[in-house]
Amino acid sequence: MKGIVFTEFIEMVEQTFGYEMADDLIESNELPSGGSYTSIGTYDYSEMISLVTTLSQRTKAPVSDLLFAFGKYIFQSFTKRYPEFLEASDSFFDFLESIEKYIHVEVRKLYPDAELPKFETALLDGKTLEMNYFSERKMGDFAMGLIESSMEYFGEKGTIDMNPKNDSGSEVQFIIKKL
Amino acid sequence: MEKQLAMLQRRLERERNARKQAESILEQKALELFKANEELRALNEDLENKIAERSKALVESEIRYKRIIENMELGLLEVDNDGKVIRAYDWFCDMTGYTENELLGKDAGNVFLTQDQRELIDAQNDNRKRGQAGVYELQIKKKNGEKIWVLISGAPMYDTNDNIIGSVGVHYDITAQKNLQNDLIEARKVAESAQQAEKQFLANMSHEIRTPLNAVIGMTHLLFDTKLSPKQKEYLAILRSSADLLKGLINDILDFSKIESGQMEVAPREFDLIGLLKSLEKTFQLKVEKKPVEVRSRLDPQIQNMLIGDDLMLNQILFNLVGNAIKFTSEGVVGVNVKVIDSKDKMKTLQFDVYDTGIGIPKKKQNLIFQDFKQVNKEIKLKYGGTGLGLAITKRLIEMQKGKIWVESEIGKGTRFSFTIPYEDTGREAIIKNNQLPKKLTFIGEHCRVLVAEDNIMNRKYINTLLKKWDINPVMAHDGQEAIEATKKQEFDIILMDIQMPEVDGFEATISIRNTTNLNQKTPIIALTASALTKEKDKAFSIGMNDFLSKPFAPIELLRCLNKHVNQEEINNPNQNQEDMEAIFSFNAKLDLDYLEDCYEGDLDYASDMFSIFIEYTLPEVDHLEALIASKKYEEIRKAAHKMKPAFAMVGLTHITDHMAALEQTAKEKTEINTIELLFKEVKEELSIFIPILKQELKKMQAFINK
Numbered sequence: 001m002k003g004i005v006f007t008e009f010i011e012m013v014e015q016t017f018g019y020e021m022a023d024d025l026i027e028s029n030e031l032p033s034g035g036s037y038t039s040i041g042t043y044d045y046s047e048m049i050s051l052v053t054t055l056s057q058r059t060k061a062p063v064s065d066l067l068f069a070f071g072k073y074i075f076q077s078f079t080k081r082y083p084e085f086l087e088a089s090d091s092f093f094d095f096l097e098s099i100e101k102y103i104h105v106e107v108r109k110l111y112p113d114a115e116l117p118k119f120e121t122a123l124l125d126g127k128t129l130e131m132n133y134f135s136e137r138k139m140g141d142f143a144m145g146l147i148e149s150s151m152e153y154f155g156e157k158g159t160i161d162m163n164p165k166n167d168s169g170s171e172v173q174f175i176i177k178k179l
Numbered sequence: 180m181e182k183q184l185a186m187l188q189r190r191l192e193r194e195r196n197a198r199k200q201a202e203s204i205l206e207q208k209a210l211e212l213f214k215a216n217e218e219l220r221a222l223n224e225d226l227e228n229k230i231a232e233r234s235k236a237l238v239e240s241e242i243r244y245k246r247i248i249e250n251m252e253l254g255l256l257e258v259d260n261d262g263k264v265i266r267a268y269d270w271f272c273d274m275t276g277y278t279e280n281e282l283l284g285k286d287a288g289n290v291f292l293t294q295d296q297r298e299l300i301d302a303q304n305d306n307r308k309r310g311q312a313g314v315y316e317l318q319i320k321k322k323n324g325e326k327i328w329v330l331i332s333g334a335p336m337y338d339t340n341d342n343i344i345g346s347v348g349v350h351y352d353i354t355a356q357k358n359l360q361n362d363l364i365e366a367r368k369v370a371e372s373a374q375q376a377e378k379q380f381l382a383n384m385s386h387e388i389r390t391p392l393n394a395v396i397g398m399t400h401l402l403f404d405t406k407l408s409p410k411q412k413e414y415l416a417i418l419r420s421s422a423d424l425l426k427g428l429i430n431d432i433l434d435f436s437k438i439e440s441g442q443m444e445v446a447p448r449e450f451d452l453i454g455l456l457k458s459l460e461k462t463f464q465l466k467v468e469k470k471p472v473e474v475r476s477r478l479d480p481q482i483q484n485m486l487i488g489d490d491l492m493l494n495q496i497l498f499n500l501v502g503n504a505i506k507f508t509s510e511g512v513v514g515v516n517v518k519v520i521d522s523k524d525k526m527k528t529l530q531f532d533v534y535d536t537g538i539g540i541p542k543k544k545q546n547l548i549f550q551d552f553k554q555v556n557k558e559i560k561l562k563y564g565g566t567g568l569g570l571a572i573t574k575r576l577i578e579m580q581k582g583k584i585w586v587e588s589e590i591g592k593g594t595r596f597s598f599t600i601p602y603e604d605t606g607r608e609a610i611i612k613n614n615q616l617p618k619k620l621t622f623i624g625e626h627c628r629v630l631v632a633e634d635n636i637m638n639r640k641y642i643n644t645l646l647k648k649w650d651i652n653p654v655m656a657h658d659g660q661e662a663i664e665a666t667k668k669q670e671f672d673i674i675l676m677d678i679q680m681p682e683v684d685g686f687e688a689t690i691s692i693r694n695t696t697n698l699n700q701k702t703p704i705i706a707l708t709a710s711a712l713t714k715e716k717d718k719a720f721s722i723g724m725n726d727f728l729s730k731p732f733a734p735i736e737l738l739r740c741l742n743k744h745v746n747q748e749e750i751n752n753p754n755q756n757q758e759d760m761e762a763i764f765s766f767n768a769k770l771d772l773d774y775l776e777d778c779y780e781g782d783l784d785y786a787s788d789m790f791s792i793f794i795e796y797t798l799p800e801v802d803h804l805e806a807l808i809a810s811k812k813y814e815e816i817r818k819a820a821h822k823m824k825p826a827f828a829m830v831g832l833t834h835i836t837d838h839m840a841a842l843e844q845t846a847k848e849k850t851e852i853n854t855i856e857l858l859f860k861e862v863k864e865e866l867s868i869f870i871p872i873l874k875q876e877l878k879k880m881q882a883f884i885n886k
Binding site: 019023026027034035036038039040 | 186187189192193197198200201204205
């Protein structure tokens with residue numbers, strides 16, 4: 001998993017729960033990286049699981065809520081770091097469709113080893129887009145947070161229905177309706 | 180506080196570690212970048228090298244082709260779509276005398292072409308714009324005004340997007356070839372007119388020589404009929420043989436010229452070889468006269484039928500060879516043997532051997548004798564005369580008929596000339612006729628009205644005397660105009676027309692007689708001419724003349740001609756005293772007279788029997804055949820048709836025999852009842868016309884016999 005996810009996560013914990021909480025999450029887990037993250041590095045996905053699980057235990061908040069919040073947080077960071085990806089799209093649906101077709105293609109050029117989720121999109125009508133998420137990381141909630149933030153970014157209003165297609169959560173369907 | 184410090188220390192430691200990680204990643208990435216850069220540079224260098232190599236090769240290739248083109252004496256000119264010069268290569272400049280700068284931007288057509296050539300080049304340029312290449316010849320102006328011929332190959336030029344941007348013309352100077360070609364055309368015209376003049380000369384010469392010769396021979400014939408002293412008779416005989424010899428020489432030369440100029444053609448027709456050999460033998464028996472030479476002929480008994488071939492040529496060949504044999508044989512035998520050496524389907528190849536017991540030909544000379552104008556030696560020429568063309572002509576005549584000739588000879592013992600000619604066998608037996616003139620030659624009589632148009636007084640006298648001998652009083656015209664006038668005054672049975680006459684010639688007179696209203700528009704006109712050229716003959720027939728008599732002609736030839744063309748029945752002379760005429764019967768002209776003559780040879784008893792048998796027996800069989808056809812009994816139809824087929828010819832209805840043969844053939848197919856019915860219908864229609872004629876002819880014959 002790319003280092004930016006870790007650095008952003010640590011930053012979010014520090015800002016929301018304080019330095020102590022971030023230190024606690026790192027110290028109470030046996031992390032191979034020792035908790036030293038740089039955004040251009042790559043780290044094992046299990047470290048993120050350990051960090052999120054421990055945060056859930058400390059805060060008594062469900063993992064899904066934490067991932068959703070993290071998704072919303074990291075989108076803000078993306079808008080600052082990579083505005084060109086957002087500016088390339090004229091509309092919200094356009095942007096969602098461009099994730100698989102354009103953004104992920106570009107990311108792979110920079111980081112050939114990046115493990116990215118797969119998205120399939122289908123425009124059901126002018127106002128409805130079906131988006132299917134496939135990933136062994138099972139971070140559908142994280143994706144939900146990102147989708148919701150991007151809807152706000154494009155100034156759209158509407159509903160996003162999230163339907164897990166299996167028990168593990170590796171396949172999730174999103175039905176996104178604009179008003 | 181201490182706890183806080185420891186935490187910050189840990190955090191600092193983590194940040195430092197993270198920085199180290201980032202630095203090491205960066206360092207690694209920088210190294211990768213450097214390596215990639217290095218690779219890129221190497222790749223770039225490699226590419227540049229390759230480009231340089233290719234460019235060099237391209238330049239070399241361009242130089243090479245440029246040199247080739249420059250050395251090939253081809254002038255290249257490039258023009259844009261408006262015909263303006265955009266590039267003129269060195270050789271083109273050399274060819275036209277301009278420099279490239281003088282030509283750039285100029286309209287090539289204006290510079291090099293005249294108006295009518297412009298039209299040609301405009302059409303070519305249009306083709307070029309459609310992407311078509313083309314090759315054409317053109318005359319162009321050089322800078323100094325001189326004109327040269329060029330062969331131009333033009334092709335469109337394209338830019339990189341395949342748009343046509345103009346055309347390139349490759350110019351090759353063909354002035355020398357053009358001049359040569361024109362010279363050749365000129366030379367051919369001269370040669371052709373010279374050849375024409377030669378032919379004309381030959382025709383004229385033949386006329387000039389043969390006309391007086393005709394008179395000499397003709398008058399000699401007439402002189403023999405007068406009262407002569409033995410001395411006079413002897414002189415006259417020499418005169419006749421000299422004139423004949425002269426005629427032979429002229430004929431040889433004319434024949435040779437005709438063969439050489441391709442005017443002589445093989446004219447195959449049905450002929451009787453048995454009769455031909457018999458008359459040849461008799462003719463030469465008369466010729467040897469005083470020499471103790473026996474003339475013999477022997478014919479392969481396999482040959483019984485009429486053959487198809489050119490009998491006139493065969494006669495000429497045999498006359499030449501036998502004539503030679505007699506000339507060179509003082510005693511012994513001259514003979515002709517004919518045998519079949521090959522027989523395939525209808526074709527029979529005959530070998531003729533003409534042998535003698537004469538002086539013989541030396542071995543060394545045997546190859547020479549077939550060459551033109553060659554004789555064995557000077558002494559022979561002095562002693563025996565001749566043109567030396569006889570054998571050359573003979574050889575050519577044989578080769579024209581797909582045959583070959585060879586010779587075997589021994590000095591002092593004799594010579595044998597052998598030749599082969601293939602003939603078609605008709606399958607019909609030759610009817611043996613006596614060689615006398617047909618009896619009906621005496622048909623004509625004083626009631627026969629003849630117009631003679633002839634300007635030469637000698638010829639006029641000759642013809643007049645001959646006709647008088649046969650009790651004919653001709654009307655004489657001295658030229659074509661007089662002949663035309665005469666045809667307006669009275670009707671003639673035949674007109675003898677000389678071709679070469681002053682003022683209005685024979686052709687013009689014939690055209691006038693045939694095409695203007697007069698009493699003789701349909702009267703047979705016989706051309707009399709000393710010219711032996713086929714062309715003249717063809718012309719005579721094409722303008723409506725009916726036959727051709729070549730001067731000098733023998734009395735018998737004229738008599739034959741008169742008989743052939745004057746139809747006794749139509750001679751308008753009902754009061755003619757029958758006793759004065761020779762008692763000769765003539766059949767109705769609607770019947771096949773030739774066949775009847777050949778079949779009965781004047782034997783009216785036989786003929787009348789056949790006619791009555793036909794009427795009595797054959798006609799009922801026709802009704803029987805009709806019944807068979809109605810019941811479609813093919814096999815019986817075939818048999819009946821086969822059986823009665825010859826009977827029709829026997830009464831002069833040869834065309835119905837042909838119909839019956841077709842009917843018989845069709846019946847074999849056993850399907851075509853419609854065709855059979857159609858053929859039979861025609862037979863019936865013909866019979867309805869001819870039955871009354873046949874019955875009348877039978878009565879006529881019986882009356883004639885009883886008289």
